[in-house]
Amino acid sequence: MMKKITNKTVATKTVSSIFFMLSLLSLGACGGAATTATETLPTGVAADGLTVYTANCTTCHGAGGTSQSGVDLASESTASIQSAVRSGPGSMTAYSTTQITSQQLADIIAYLATL
Numbered sequence: 001m002m003k004k005i006t007n008k009t010v011a012t013k014t015v016s017s018i019f020f021m022l023s024l025l026s027l028g029a030c031g032g033a034a035t036t037a038t039e040t041l042p043t044g045v046a047a048d049g050l051t052v053y054t055a056n057c058t059t060c061h062g063a064g065g066t067s068q069s070g071v072d073l074a075s076e077s078t079a080s081i082q083s084a085v086r087s088g089p090g091s092m093t094a095y096s097t098t099q100i101t102s103q104q105l106a107d108i109i110a111y112l113a114t115l
């Protein structure tokens with residue numbers, strides 16, 4: 001009798017951990033990396049980029065883009081800015097395409113090129 005109950009418990013635990021792992025997998029598929037791989041940027045508008053940059057990036061990077069030691073945003077490539085914004089390296093925030101749209105990201109990149 002006791003043995004039967006134990007087996008049932010083990011089976012239930014196995015099934016729920018499989019569901020847990022599946023939900024982790026689907027979360028991963030929706031993450032920043034998948035977005036970056038397929039995201040094609042439109043033409044950016046530097047003047048609009050200043051607004052988006054000031055609202056999202058100035059806190060950490062400063063108006064001139066040099067407030068993080070070792071990082072000078074004016075000299076970063078398009079690919080590196082895109083990848084940083086979508087994936088959030090180190091302690092940086094990661095931004096989804098609903099937080100910063102492809103157009104807004106292109107605008108930031110165009111703005112940084114003017115620094």
Ligand code: HEC
Nearest residue numbers: 056057060068071076080081084085089090091092093108
């Ligand atoms: C919460 C603070 C924070 C915010 C907000 C932030 N960053 Fe960063 N950013 C960092 C830090 C810290 C690093 C260095 C990360 C590391 O350790 O490599 C960094 C690195 C970068 C890099 C360099 C990545 C590399 O691989 O060299 C780029 C480009 C960048 N940020 C762009 C942006 C842009 C554009 C925004 C606004 C959309 C932004 N960041 C907002 C903190 C921030």
